[in-house]
Amino acid sequence: MYSLCLDCGATNVRAMVVNEQGVIVGKAAQPNATLPGEENPEFHIWDADRIFKQLSECAVKALEGLDVKQVVVATVTTFGVDGALVDDAGSLLCPVISWKCPRTAE
Structure with missing residues (x-):
């Protein structure tokens, strides 16, 4: 059985697959960064759709060669x-x- 761990950080988006013994059996990562706001280029926003896509891509890559039915x-x-x-x-x-x-300064 496996655990799929997804992490969205400020610098990277990651996926890891861990077996019952706690051993990492698959992993993948992509860089992550904010985008400038449309109303002001000094604003920092996250593109939620892009992050979801990245998490999905990382999960697929981390699960390569594994039986996905074993993810519990x-x-x-x-x-x-x-x-x-x-x-x-x-x-x-x-x-x-x-x-x-x-x-967010205030």
Whole structure:
């Protein structure tokens, strides 16, 4: 049995697959970075769709050669200080603002 661990950090997006003994049996990573805000190039935002795509690509790569039916749990960790406002349907109301954005200084 395997655990799939997904991590979205400020500098990298990663996936690791760990077996029952805690041994990493698959892994993949891609660089991650904020984008400038459309309204101000000094603003820092995250592209949630891009991050989801990167996590998916990393998961597929980390699972290469493994029996995906053996994945019994998945975990996701992200930056602890960034967030997003969503409506009742789960749609983003505004871009995901990074802690590095000057709008968060106050």
